[in-house]
Amino acid sequence: MSEKELGKKWDRCLADGAIKVGTGLGLGIVLSVLFFKRHTWPISFCSAAGLGMAYGNCQSDLRSSYLLHRNEKEQ
Amino acid sequence: MAARMLPVVKLATKVTIGGGALYVAWDSGLLGSSEQGSEALQKAKAAIPPAIEEWMKYFGLETQLPNIPKVEFSPVQAWNSGVRQSISTLSEAPTNATKYTNQGLQYLKDLAK
Numbered sequence: 001m002s003e004k005e006l007g008k009k010w011d012r013c014l015a016d017g018a019i020k021v022g023t024g025l026g027l028g029i030v031l032s033v034l035f036f037k038r039h040t041w042p043i044s045f046c047s048a049a050g051l052g053m054a055y056g057n058c059q060s061d062l063r064s065s066y067l068l069h070r071n072e073k074e075q
Numbered sequence: 076m077a078a079r080m081l082p083v084v085k086l087a088t089k090v091t092i093g094g095g096a097l098y099v100a101w102d103s104g105l106l107g108s109s110e111q112g113s114e115a116l117q118k119a120k121a122a123i124p125p126a127i128e129e130w131m132k133y134f135g136l137e138t139q140l141p142n143i144p145k146v147e148f149s150p151v152q153a154w155n156s157g158v159r160q161s162i163s164t165l166s167e168a169p170t171n172a173t174k175y176t177n178q179g180l181q182y183l184k185d186l187a188k
Contacts, residue, residue, distance in 0.1 A: 016112030023105040034089045057109045
């Protein structure tokens with residue numbers, strides 16, 4: 001993996017992280033207002049879930065260059 | 076009859092709204108892979124200035140908001156150059172420390188003569 005590619009992967013990771021935390025925050029607010037009587041914990045929970053999803057995506061993205069992919073195996 | 080139906084209707088409305096929000100988030104790729112997430116961020120960044128303009132027009136605040144001046148400052152460039160500068164200073168630190176110590180000692184020796 002070249003350095004340029006690594007830089008792009010990190011950029012994607014950060015952008016994805018921002019999007020997912022924001023989405024989690026938004027959904028958390030909606031759920032908190034609708035179902036959980038405006039408590040704070042659904043907001044924290046959903047934001048943290050978004051962060052976790054972004055972490056998983058980032059981990060998978062950074063590891064993908066070291067893994068043998070299915071279409072390469074078939075060749 | 077209507078009194079009994081009301082809580083059910085309320086719950087159904089809440090579930091519809093909550094489910095709809097979740098569906099919209101999933102459908103627009105916000106909960107997908109890294110590529111989809113970064114694409115969504117680019118689209119959002121591109122869509123914000125026209126959206127702000129439209130809102131300003133709607134509220135009639137067009138004339139009041141001054142133009143945000145374009146600052147020729149890139150945080151990425153600043154950060155990168157900061158990192159390079161720090162690392163190069165650290166790598167030259169032992170050499171420079173030896174040099175300055177020797178110069179200091181030489182100066183003291185000259186003073187002592």
